[in-house]
Amino acid sequence: MxxxxxxxxxxxxxxxxxxxxxxxxxxxxxxxxxxxxxxxxxxxxxxxxxxxxxxxxxxxxxxxxxxxxxxxxxxxxxxxxxxxxxxxxxxxxxxxxxxxxxxxxxxxxxxPSSVALACARLGWAQEQCHVVSVCGRPMARLRPFLQPRARLIVLSADAQTPRELARWLVELGLGTVRCSVMEALGGPNERCRSFMAKDGPPDDVASLNLLALDVPAEVTEACLPRCSGLPDTCFEHDGQLTRQEIRAVTLSALAPRAGELLWDIGGGAGSVSIEWMLAAQGCRAITLESVPERAARIARNAQALGVPDLHVVQARAPDGLGGLDTPDAVFVGGGASRPGVLEQAWAALRPGGRMVVNAVVVETEARLVQAMQEWGGRLTRLSVARLDGVGGFHAFRPAMTVTQWVASKPHSA
Missing domain, CATH: 3.40.1010.10 (Tetrapyrrole methylase, N-terminal domain)
Structure with a gap:
């Protein structure tokens, strides 16, 4: 120090x-x-x-x-x-x-930084702008910040960044974003030019540039909601997905705070890890998924939803837990009844950390009763029913009931 x-x-x-x-x-x-x-x-x-x-x-x-x-x-x-x-x-x-x-x-x-100069040229209040660098970083990191009426300053990697960014915005349905490419700010060769994302940038952009994005108010449907419980349609999955309503309750129980690390055991589609990372600045997640196809799918979902730094470990718990950084929270969405999974996760959890386990089968429910008796916490049953067609009528079709165990590890443990 x-x-x-x-x-x-x-x-x-x-x-x-x-x-x-x-x-x-x-x-x-x-x-x-x-x-x-x-x-x-x-x-x-x-x-x-x-x-x-x-x-x-x-x-x-x-x-x-x-x-x-x-x-x-x-x-x-x-x-x-x-x-x-x-x-x-x-x-x-x-x-x-x-x-x-x-x-x-x-x-x-x-x-003066290039961001200060850019805001001065545009008449933007710097404290109201999000600054994101794509120098050696994936462009997908921009996704959470693309909100209605948002203003972003993007630090470009090179002369190709403006064209790649404009193309990506169009793919997201954000072709009406107003972009300004700003070159050599503060020098004799300074140049500032504006274009709509759907129209693409000028052809002669210098390698030293940054982009200012002004997102219009009318693009709400193309922007990610900034709350727990994204629609299930946001995720590519094969059916192994923590559903929207259950996921919202699960994220609330996990209680993410800025800079914390989550272990997501049995990642499925990666939805809980992804929303954890979206929840607060600097939140990190490690997800364990033993099925190769699902592990690859989790990485694709993370990329598409703006958290490309999600760490996917293709392994089966508890064997894959060794050597990982100490978690601030643990979510077990699959494999909780397997011997050693809860024990090793609880032992690794830092004091004051939270563990949340979801179960749908009675064998796992029985294990959660044992866990509550051993480590405390609370058990809750969550039921969701969605309206569905029944012939020419409608009725609520219940999903499988989820039993959720939530516990905080005491500092004396």
Missing amino acids: PEPHNPEATPWLSVIGVGENGLDGLSSTARTLIAQAEYVFGGARHLGLVAPLPQGRCVAWPTPFSAGVQQVLALRGHSVVVLASGDPFFYGVGGVLARSLEAGEMLCLPA
Whole structure:
């Protein structure tokens, strides 16, 4: 862990944000630090923007990215400058370096970020925008943020991102989203152009660009609801699916909180894991599914519904549980009566964590009664009936009753 700040410490590393206006946008302090540094690290573009100011050795940032971090840290004690785009602590190198430094070792001089410049050009309030990067990340991560009247800033990977994004929006039924492609913001070559997703972007987009998306109010049906219990039709499945009403109650019992990890044992279609990850920022899930076809289907569902980082483990519990990160919550949708499954999951669950198990057969119900006697919690029976046709009439057709066990692990366990 970084040490408390020492006000007398002298930073050896300066991380300086550089805009497209190069030297013209740098303060006198930033100019002095760059000129006097023994080593100046940066991408080729960054080094070109500040030339010929550096008097020390200029080092182009290597590939992979982590190699550059190690090179910088190896020079601890020397005078080192790292150049970054805009604000180094916004999707930048600043946060990566800070994890390996003590307080007082690094000085950061940020420039306006590309997001700040984009919002200024568009007249958008920055705090009301969602910022999502697709640099080395799946575009599917955008899906939960595509809501009626939403405004998004998308950090592009390259010149192809605007066209790929527009095509994807059309596939989702969001062809009326107003897009703005913004290039070289803050520099002499700055360019901002708007287009409808269905019309596609201009053909001559520069590799350095970002996109601003303005989602109209009329696209409600194409947007994902932000609540527990998505319609069953959202999921590809073979019948092994926690149904919408039961899933809503299950998610409520699991009570996801930001940054928590779920174990989903017997993933089926992955619906509980997916909705867990959609519930709060940073929620993670590991789903165990032993059937290869279902495991692949879970991955497809996760991709389609905006949580491509769902970790799918093709394995059978309890054998597949070994070595997984400690869960904050556990859901067992299948295999609860198998010897060792509940015992191992309960043992792995962190103190204060929640376990939820759904059962439809009496053998599993009997096991849940034993679990309640051993670990406490509560048992609830859930019944759902949906209106269906009976000849020329209608009647409510009941689904199989689900018995649900919910328990919180005490801190003394």
